[in-house]
Amino acid sequence: xxxxxxxxxxxxxxxxxxxxxxxxxxxxxxxxxxxxxxxxxxxxxxxxxxxxxxxxxxxxxxxxxxxxxxxxxxxxxxxxxxxxxxxxxxxxxxxxxxx
Numbered sequence: 298x299x300x301x302x303x304x305x306x307x308x309x310x311x312x313x314x315x316x317x318x319x320x321x322x323x324x325x326x327x328x329x330x331x332x333x334x335x336x337x338x339x340x341x342x343x344x345x346x347x348x349x350x351x352x353x354x355x356x357x358x359x360x361x362x363x364x365x366x367x368x369x370x371x372x373x374x375x376x377x378x379x380x381x382x383x384x385x386x387x388x389x390x391x392x393x394x395x396x
Contacts (some may be wrong), residue, residue: 318366328355348379369394 319334331352350354356379363370368389375392 310353312365318362325359328359331355363389363392368392 306396335346335348360370360372360375371394378387378392
């Protein structure tokens with residue numbers, strides 16, 4: 298009986314990991330579109346718009362996905378980078394804690 302329960306847990310964790318990776322890619326794509334739109338607005342008006350609540354929510358979800366994937370993310374570095382209008386200009390490894 299223990300073998301079947303372990304197999305079931307492994308399948309569930311594999312499905313969860315796959316969903317987290319897929320969601321992370323989709324959310325990162327959306328953030329890229331938000332950044333491009335903010336760049337366009339800045340180019341037209343000369344003033345860069347502030348990051349709105351929905352964009353901050355997406356950034357938080359991406360951070361959560363990275364943490365769920367087992368990445369050891371330096372949250373202070375992450376928020377410093379994205380709060381200063383540089384949304385994800387670096388690879389994920391940039392945000393990871395150095396060991």
